[in-house]
Amino acid sequence: MLRGPEDAPSRRYVILSEGWFANRHAKTAHGLLRYGRGGPGEVAAVLDSTLAGHRARDVVPGIPEERDAPVVATLGEALAHSPTSILVGLAPAGGRLPEAWMEVLREAAGRGLEVVSGLHQRLAPELTGATVWDVRDAPEDLPLFSGEGFGVGPKVALTVGTSSAVGKMTATLEIERAARERGVGTEFAATGQTGVVIAGWGVCVDAVVADFVAGAAERLVVEAARTSPELVLVEGQGSIGHPAYSGVTAGLLHGSCPDCLVLCADASAEELAPGVPRPGPALVARVYEEVAALVKPAPVVAVSVNTRGLGEDAARELVEETAAATGLPATDPFRGSAAPLLEAVLRAPKTAAAGL
Amino acid sequence: MLRGPEDAPSRRYVILSEGWFANRHAKTAHGLLRYGRGGPGEVAAVLDSTLAGHRARDVVPGIPEERDAPVVATLGEALAHSPTSILVGLAPAGGRLPEAWMEVLREAAGRGLEVVSGLHQRLAPELTGATVWDVRDAPEDLPLFSGEGFGVGPKVALTVGTSSAVGKMTATLEIERAARERGVGTEFAATGQTGVVIAGWGVCVDAVVADFVAGAAERLVVEAARTSPELVLVEGQGSIGHPAYSGVTAGLLHGSCPDCLVLCADASAEELAPGVPRPGPALVARVYEEVAALVKPAPVVAVSVNTRGLGEDAARELVEETAAATGLPATDPFRGSAAPLLEAVLRAPKTAAAGL
Numbered sequence: 001m002l003r004g005p006e007d008a009p010s011r012r013y014v015i016l017s018e019g020w021f022a023n024r025h026a027k028t029a030h031g032l033l034r035y036g037r038g039g040p041g042e043v044a045a046v047l048d049s050t051l052a053g054h055r056a057r058d059v060v061p062g063i064p065e066e067r068d069a070p071v072v073a074t075l076g077e078a079l080a081h082s083p084t085s086i087l088v089g090l091a092p093a094g095g096r097l098p099e100a101w102m103e104v105l106r107e108a109a110g111r112g113l114e115v116v117s118g119l120h121q122r123l124a125p126e127l128t129g130a131t132v133w134d135v136r137d138a139p140e141d142l143p144l145f146s147g148e149g150f151g152v153g154p155k156v157a158l159t160v161g162t163s164s165a166v167g168k169m170t171a172t173l174e175i176e177r178a179a180r181e182r183g184v185g186t187e188f189a190a191t192g193q194t195g196v197v198i199a200g201w202g203v204c205v206d207a208v209v210a211d212f213v214a215g216a217a218e219r220l221v222v223e224a225a226r227t228s229p230e231l232v233l234v235e236g237q238g239s240i241g242h243p244a245y246s247g248v249t250a251g252l253l254h255g256s257c258p259d260c261l262v263l264c265a266d267a268s269a270e271e272l273a274p275g276v277p278r279p280g281p282a283l284v285a286r287v288y289e290e291v292a293a294l295v296k297p298a299p300v301v302a303v304s305v306n307t308r309g310l311g312e313d314a315a316r317e318l319v320e321e322t323a324a325a326t327g328l329p330a331t332d333p334f335r336g337s338a339a340p341l342l343e344a345v346l347r348a349p350k351t352a353a354a355g356l
Numbered sequence: 357m358l359r360g361p362e363d364a365p366s367r368r369y370v371i372l373s374e375g376w377f378a379n380r381h382a383k384t385a386h387g388l389l390r391y392g393r394g395g396p397g398e399v400a401a402v403l404d405s406t407l408a409g410h411r412a413r414d415v416v417p418g419i420p421e422e423r424d425a426p427v428v429a430t431l432g433e434a435l436a437h438s439p440t441s442i443l444v445g446l447a448p449a450g451g452r453l454p455e456a457w458m459e460v461l462r463e464a465a466g467r468g469l470e471v472v473s474g475l476h477q478r479l480a481p482e483l484t485g486a487t488v489w490d491v492r493d494a495p496e497d498l499p500l501f502s503g504e505g506f507g508v509g510p511k512v513a514l515t516v517g518t519s520s521a522v523g524k525m526t527a528t529l530e531i532e533r534a535a536r537e538r539g540v541g542t543e544f545a546a547t548g549q550t551g552v553v554i555a556g557w558g559v560c561v562d563a564v565v566a567d568f569v570a571g572a573a574e575r576l577v578v579e580a581a582r583t584s585p586e587l588v589l590v591e592g593q594g595s596i597g598h599p600a601y602s603g604v605t606a607g608l609l610h611g612s613c614p615d616c617l618v619l620c621a622d623a624s625a626e627e628l629a630p631g632v633p634r635p636g637p638a639l640v641a642r643v644y645e646e647v648a649a650l651v652k653p654a655p656v657v658a659v660s661v662n663t664r665g666l667g668e669d670a671a672r673e674l675v676e677e678t679a680a681a682t683g684l685p686a687t688d689p690f691r692g693s694a695a696p697l698l699e700a701v702l703r704a705p706k707t708a709a710a711g712l
Binding site for chain 1: 501607646709
């Protein structure tokens, strides 16, 4: 779904996260609690019987106090908090939701709740009669890339990664927060299921037919520019070095017509696929710049370093190493401030298409 | 659709190409006539009233004598040649087929012909009751990329381009022909609608949901390797420098796990999009190699130069310039022989994933 930011809905969510709420793969749950736009009460309750009685902030770091929510054991308890919608708070690796979760969703739908899901598995056909927002449904009539994105007014910055799941959405949202705090008019262009749930609009580009990924990204940026912000921050996906997802990454890299890139890296040494090493930030930054420059130059201007799981010293060391390796400003915007990333983006000039 | 090469069907086609048969955009029509696997009679007739009375070879260069077919004015005349299927021989830029063509397809279906179409617009829902092969329909249950492709036995070569529509399919098929003539066991892995019609199997990767492009390409190569050929030739798509299609290109580049690349270039100076220049072969070859090397090294080993429209001298000059600019063997396999391209591919070593 793609629509103007002014249409942002005012939902009150129960997040279905049974047994998973503390797990870092519960990205949609954590993302919405941390960064949702709906104001206090947007998350009415979290449903995870294994953590019932806690508050969300006790379990997951980084949730603002005013966005805290109770963790409850049953749908009945959650309903006492007057939700409008139930959000599937996890994407199971196997693809399909377990039957026990489907049962909860059916019951919630029967009680009048909208069902919101970011799975590749579409729930609308399985929950007949229910109101379902399948976040990954692509808009109808997506265009091919046209070049219209070259002409937007605001500066466009895109996050890119050394890998997938490296913190691109978080970095984008932290830069956005820093920009808003500084009074810079900013739009967040969401490209993944969690980002779209948070923003209330956007396109899950990984679910678009391949020929239309660049056109979808371009339309997102054109749409975000409609409100005349100074800055459009595009959520990146995958990695140019990740064999499973590099197609989505390249489509976004060209389609969103960025003026500059913020590289996201982390401490992991995990392979991207069997035999495929995680590329170093300096190497992958160069490749991003070379691929982008074929269409429109977009220098990497800063590195967002995800230091999750490291102690203070190790975290500082990783940030310093990354800065030294790339010659760029580097910081962990989640642990510290996103200001250095924002400043690098604001300093970067707008660029023109390669042939202009 | 993806299935083993042994399932190749024995169709007899009428090619619907009304008013367009001589146009170079009638790629599917020309490709099937030139390179089809079904033997003599695979194309029973070409339907184009503006050229009726000619033979296909009089109009389109490069059709082997034994694959020649009459051009006829009406479906009735075409039916006298006992076709089994009617092929939509052109993809209109607007996306949807003109009603006059739909009328012919309906009539053909009513006469028992299978309708075969490579359009993004699916015809099955519009021709209820007819037997329709929508070539762009993706197989069900495509996997994500797994790394299985790293382990296939044959050498894998992928064609890549300075642009889209630069002759990648033709180069791939000419290399295949040269390989077969030399007795090299070869499979052609088709990735676009014309290639899939020619081969009778394959996947139109541009019509696959973006997350699954690399997985589809990998499965194609694994499938092509099942018959234990020495060489798998993967038809490339788009260009890493084309803003509309680079996502598909990157997905193929990583997903098909090639050991080497054959770059396809042409004489055109046309922009890829407004303000986006066509990259030179040396530049784009380097970018392909850098992107590939993040996952698995795949050097560009030769350049296929499309000299269509040039005189003998200008063609030779362009080939020589390209060879000099890239330091690679270069030739026009359509005008001359694909042997130099094949030899470069056969000389290239198999490569391992970047981390092995």
